[in-house]
Amino acid sequence: MSRWWREAALYQIYPRSFQDSDGDGIGDLEGIRRRLDHIAELGVGAVWLSPIFRSPMADFGYDVSDYRNIDPLFGDMAAFDRLLQEVHARGLKLLLDFVPNHSSDQHPWFQESRSSRENPRRDWYIWRDPAPDGSPPNNWTSNFGGSAWAWDEPTGQYYYHAFLAEQPDLNWRNPEVRAAMHDVLRFWLDKGVDGFRVDVIWHLIKDAQFRDNPPNPAYAPGRPDIDRYLQVHSADQPEVHNVIAELRAVIESYPDRLLIGEIYLPIERLMAYYGHDNRGVHLPFNFQLIQCTWRADVLGKLIDEYEAALPEGGWPNWVLSNHDQPRIAARVGDAQARIAAMLLLTLRGTPTLYYGDEIGIYDIDMSEETVLDPAAINEPGVSFNRDRSRSPMQWTKQEFAGFSNVKTWLPLTDDWKQRNAAVQGEEPASMLNLYRALLRLRCVERDLLAGAYRRISSDNPVLIYQRGQTIGVVLNLSSENVPLVLPTEWRNVSVLLSARKVKPLPHMPTDLSGGEGLILRIADGAE
Ligand code: NOJ
Numbered sequence: 367m368s369r370w371w372r373e374a375a376l377y378q379i380y381p382r383s384f385q386d387s388d389g390d391g392i393g394d395l396e397g398i399r400r401r402l403d404h405i406a407e408l409g410v411g412a413v414w415l416s417p418i419f420r421s422p423m424a425d426f427g428y429d430v431s432d433y434r435n436i437d438p439l440f441g442d443m444a445a446f447d448r449l450l451q452e453v454h455a456r457g458l459k460l461l462l463d464f465v466p467n468h469s470s471d472q473h474p475w476f477q478e479s480r481s482s483r484e485n486p487r488r489d490w491y492i493w494r495d496p497a498p499d500g501s502p503p504n505n506w507t508s509n510f511g512g513s514a515w516a517w518d519e520p521t522g523q524y525y526y527h528a529f530l531a532e533q534p535d536l537n538w539r540n541p542e543v544r545a546a547m548h549d550v551l552r553f554w555l556d557k558g559v560d561g562f563r564v565d566v567i568w569h570l571i572k573d574a575q576f577r578d579n580p581p582n583p584a585y586a587p588g589r590p591d592i593d594r595y596l597q598v599h600s601a602d603q604p605e606v607h608n609v610i611a612e613l614r615a616v617i618e619s620y621p622d623r624l625l626i627g628e629i630y631l632p633i634e635r636l637m638a639y640y641g642h643d644n645r646g647v648h649l650p651f652n653f654q655l656i657q658c659t660w661r662a663d664v665l666g667k668l669i670d671e672y673e674a675a676l677p678e679g680g681w682p683n684w685v686l687s688n689h690d691q692p693r694i695a696a697r698v699g700d701a702q703a704r705i706a707a708m709l710l711l712t713l714r715g716t717p718t719l720y721y722g723d724e725i726g727i728y729d730i731d732m733s734e735e736t737v738l739d740p741a742a743i744n745e746p747g748v749s750f751n752r753d754r755s756r757s758p759m760q761w762t763k764q765e766f767a768g769f770s771n772v773k774t775w776l777p778l779t780d781d782w783k784q785r786n787a788a789v790q791g792e793e794p795a796s797m798l799n800l801y802r803a804l805l806r807l808r809c810v811e812r813d814l815l816a817g818a819y820r821r822i823s824s825d826n827p828v829l830i831y832q833r834g835q836t837i838g839v840v841l842n843l844s845s846e847n848v849p850l851v852l853p854t855e856w857r858n859v860s861v862l863l864s865a866r867k868v869k870p871l872p873h874m875p876t877d878l879s880g881g882e883g884l885i886l887r888i889a890d891g892a893e
């Protein structure tokens with residue numbers, strides 16, 4: 367059995383923002399195809415596309431109205447087939463975003479479901495009678511603010527939506543829904559896609575009795591509505607693991623496909639998603655690096671905890687940014703974003719990169735009036751405006767950064783004339799060349815791919831760890847110079863890569879400058 371995804375780095379593309387080819391200011395599939403050189407040169411092994419399916423775009427594609435067609439904004443099926451074929455021709459893999467928890471309210475399934483209580487598809491979604499006083503059936507809250515229940519006047523019931531009212535939740539307890547969704551997976555697997563990232567997979571099953579969630583004692587005003595209650599009954603139910611095992615079985619009936627789950631849960635609960643006997647998802651996304659404080663001691667501890675919690679046979683993975691979160695450069699700054707890159711690409715496990723992070727794109731400024739993200743519109747000033755981390759990729763210093771030939775759907779960063787792939791490609795020590803060097807090193811150093819992880823020390827501000835017997839990593843998480851103190855058991859050490867210089871160093875430095883990170887070859891060391 368091939369385990370390509372243990373070695374490949376994954377690269378997330380937000381399709382609206384990668385490359386426009388038809389002059390509407392919005393990225394599309396043909397645009398992605400034209401930029402495959404960049405991806406291949408970077409050195410990642412697989413591309414994951416955020417949703418490209420037909421959608422009214424109430425949540426920018428995470429509201430699917432036809433799971434088997436491409437939205438015209440992104441192109442058509444011929445464009446998809448061509449992209450898939452060219453991705454494969456370059457030896458890369460293509461992953462799609464599967465959004466099974468909810469459809470669009472415009473999906474024919476929901477149109478039928480809402481048409482009458484007797485409709486055969488009524489039970490494909492989650493319908494409940496009102497409470498005796500007419501209010502919603504329970505206190506469950508939408509992730510995008512307000513009650514998670516929408517009133518349907520004509521049929522006199524509420525339907526459940528964990529996100530927007532335009533995103534009704536499907537009823538995964540219904541075997542017909544499961545079968546229909548398995549067919550969707552097979553449709554794309556038959557075309558040859560290499561796997562899926564599954565949207566909010568821990569949400570698929572809800573409490574059968576629809577009990578109220580308990581209040582969250584830590585809730586403070588000014589926090590998003592979803593934080594008012596602990597999501598004890600509305601998600602992460604034990605039965606979800608059977609549903610996932612079925613998805614996995616569909617995946618396993620094709621060779622070498624990958625199943626990733628999007629899961630925001632604490633480490634212990636996250637680990638359950640590897641499934642009984644590892645028959646859950648191959649990779650439950652690990653967002654620890656997105657949520658932590660950027661400090662050596664904090665990182666040292668969380669990596670240890672994560673490594674220790676992994677089930678036997680469970681393969682680790684690490685993520686720095688995605689389309690729902692502030693970008694890494696916005697969180698830690700330009701200098702530390704390099705350290706973050708070095709960390710991401712030297713930890714044990716599959717790394718996921720977010721497009722644009724390889725040139726250090728930071729979050730764009732957005733005024734309140736121009737916000738597009740429905741979550742930020744619903745809870746202004748409370749939830750992170752996700753537009754800010756979804757800005758167009760910056761390719762060149764030509765107009766519109768080479769992304770489009772018209773005004774881009776979201777603004778570029780202020781410094782796009784310098785911060786773009788073409789300019790950085792010419793600068794030997796750029797962020798882009800650092801990413802390329804790191805990805806290249808991962809391919810040639812077996813211990814970076816497969817060697818055990820062992821923390822050496824994490825006394826602020828320096829994190830030191832070893833991979834296998836031959837690789838050492840030293841990261842300065844501060845902007846201060848510090849003396850470089852290596853463990854005495856590391857002998858005959860040389861520098862394979864400096865994060866600041868983006869090359870090997872001829873001699874071991876005595877100091878570690880601020881924002882410096884080193885990958886070391888240990889020629890002679892204890893395990
Ligand atoms: C998680 C996705 O990443 C996010 O962008 C989306 O809004 C929600 N799921 C709902 O599908």
Ligand code: MG
Binds near residue numbers: 385388390391392
């Ligand atoms: Mg376009």
